Amino acid sequence: MANVLIVGAGGVGQVVAHKCAQVEEVFENITLASRTKAKCDKIADMLPRKIDTAEVDADNVSEMVALIEKVKPDMVINVALPYQDLHIMDACLETGVHYLDTANYEPLDEAKFEYSWQWAYQDRFEKAGLMALLGSGFDPGVTSVFTAYAKKHHFDRIKTLDILDCNAGDHGLPFATNFNPEINIREITANGRYWENGQWVTTKPMEEKRVFAFPEGIGEKDLYLLYHEELESLSKHFPEIERARFWMTFGASYLKHLEVLQNVGMTGIEPIEFQGQQIVPIQFLKALLPDPASLGPLTKGKTCIGNIIKGTPQGGGEDKIYYVYNICDHQECYKEVQSQAISYTTGVPAMIGAKMMMEGKWMKPGVWNMEQLDPDPFMADLNKYGLPWQETWLDKPFV
Ligand code: NDP
Structure with a gap:
């Protein structure tokens, strides 16, 4: 029973x-804290x-x-x-508690995200007997576990990996981002x-496009090729991978809005002087x-990641092409937790990662990425807690 x-x-x-x-048998006490x-x-x-609530910076x-x-x-x-x-x-190190997140550290003043800063905590967490689980969302997170699962159950050697993130949902607004606009x-x-x-x-940006x-x-x-943080840890933990890429779907109208905003300087991260501020x-x-x-409440349609x-394949033979994915329906998510599927597909794996730690299935001191842990109990819980996955073999590679 965890707090x-x-x-x-x-x-x-x-x-x-x-x-x-919802999972009271594991999470007995919950406190939700935020700046507001x-x-x-x-x-x-x-x-x-x-549950309890608190304010914290x-x-x-x-x-x-x-x-x-407290x-x-x-x-x-x-x-x-x-x-x-x-x-x-x-703060976790200072107080002796375990840690989990869904996105790797990014300095506020630099559009740069990488694991080096957090991997540098490895010794301190290990020596303190504490665990830090990094990137327990969908991508990174489930996509990392999918890779570990494919390797454990289907492949002797993974040669290429393509992560495909499709949001086919429509909120009917001219332009909006599905999660924090600044990060997105x-x-x-x-x-x-x-x-x-x-x-x-x-x-x-947006140079490589596929359908x-x-x-x-x-x-x-x-789909457009983006850099995504799980590529850094997956290429490190599966050095056999010859090519690893990440793709995300964007509609033409979204890209047009973004292009205009960029052209007029609205996406800049450097402070500017405006009316004395x-x-x-x-x-x-x-x-x-x-x-x-x-x-x-506005978004209809599905995501497929x-x-x-x-x-x-395991046992040798000709190369095979495997596709493992989850489909999530925006409106079903809203019915259950009053959120759209982008938040849902991130929040459910965060809960499952925490559950894996608190049940002792994944608990070990140190700083870990998701693919370094046994994928099986996590995959089983995806099916149980709202993100069922499917697997199939494809005839054609994704080129
Ligand atoms: P939101 O912007 O909706 O929420 C962020 C929350 O953090 C707000 O409540 C905000 O408070 C709070 N916050 C910000 N700064 C502080 C602070 N200094 N102290 C305390 N609380 C603070 O973001 P999302 O919920 O969409 O995303 C949450 C995280 O999930 C992000 O790190 C994002 O990158 C990650 N993510 C990961 C994905 C994955 O698949 N791995 C996919 C999508 C998101 P306030 O309201 O006061 O500003």
Whole structure:
């Protein structure tokens, strides 16, 4: 029976709170804390059982430490923003509690995300007998576990990996991002990057485009190559992979809006002087755009996120092409937890990762990426807690 402290009361925090509240046999006590306590209270009012709420600025380590000392959780589930990761890890080390997040650390003043900062905590967590689980969302997270599962059950050697993230949902608004606009736009406007033959290959934003026919009536969608953080850890932990790429679907109208916003400088992360005040354009843009949480009731359609893996099958023979994916329906998610599928597909794996740790199935001291742990109990829980997956063999590779 665990006592958990969830930090962050945005779209993802709302789903994590719901899912932990549903699994009372594991998460006996829950506290939801965020910078704005009113958001925590609003979420708490939606839940089937009572949880505690608190206000905290997670960038302030001593404030985090004081909260942890008061709540005395077994672990912190960090679903605030990537900027808070290191501060929350420091607070966990200082107070002796386990840690989980869904996105790797990113400095506020630099559009750059990589695991090096968090991997550098390995010795400190190990020596303290504490676990830090990194990237327990969908991508990274489930896509990392999908890769480990394919290797464990189907392949002697993985040669190529393509992660395909399709959101075929429609919210009917001219332009909105499905999760935190600042994080989302920083990710999309950066150069693309993929792993090939032991090195990184850089592409211009949206330079590489493919079309793929997604299953279950979703149909053909345009996909663009992006850099995504799981490529860094997967290429490290599966050095046999010859090429690893990440693709995301975008509609023409979304890309046109983004192009215009970029051209006029609205996606910039450097502060500018405006009427005697310093403002960061992308933060101002965030204030104008719809809150991702408000898209829940509006969004219809499905997401389909999965991995296409080519390699030598177990036992040898000709290369085979495997596709493992989850399909998630925006409206079904909304019915269950009052959030759309993007938050749902992140929040459910965060709860399952925490459950794996608290049940002892994944508990081991150190800093770990998802693919380093046994995929089987996690895959079983995906089916049980709302993200069922399917697997199939394809005739043609994804080129
Ligand atoms: P939101 O912007 O909706 O929510 C972020 C929450 O964190 C808000 O409640 C915000 O509070 C709070 N917060 C921000 N700064 C602080 C701080 N200093 N101290 C305490 N709380 C703070 O984001 P999402 O819910 O969409 O995303 C949450 C995380 O999930 C992000 O890290 C995102 O990158 C990650 N993510 C991961 C995915 C995956 O598949 N792995 C996919 C999608 C998201 P306030 O309201 O006061 O600003």
